[in-house]
Amino acid sequence: MQGDPVDDFAVEVQLMSEPCLWQWEIRDPRGEVVESSWNGLWMAYDSSEEAYRAGTQRLSSLTGR
Numbered sequence: 001m002q003g004d005p006v007d008d009f010a011v012e013v014q015l016m017s018e019p020c021l022w023q024w025e026i027r028d029p030r031g032e033v034v035e036s037s038w039n040g041l042w043m044a045y046d047s048s049e050e051a052y053r054a055g056t057q058r059l060s061s062l063t064g065r
Contacts, residue, residue: 011058013055035058037054
C-alpha cells in the first residue's frame with residue numbers, strides 16, 4: 001500500500017543571515033521548493049517555532065488538511 005503523496009511534503013525552517021530572521025519552505029517529495037515564506041511572500045519570523053507553525057498552516061491550506 002502506498003502512502004498519501006501529500007504526506008510526503010515537508011516544512012523546513014531556516015535561519016536567514018540578513019536579516020537575522022527565520023523563514024519556512026515547503027518541499028515536495030523530490031526535495032524541490034514548492035513555496036517559500038521569504039522568496040514568495042517576503043515573510044520572516046522571529047523564531048524557528050513561529051516560522052514552522054506558519055509553514056505548517058500554509059501547507060494545510062494548500063493541501064486542504
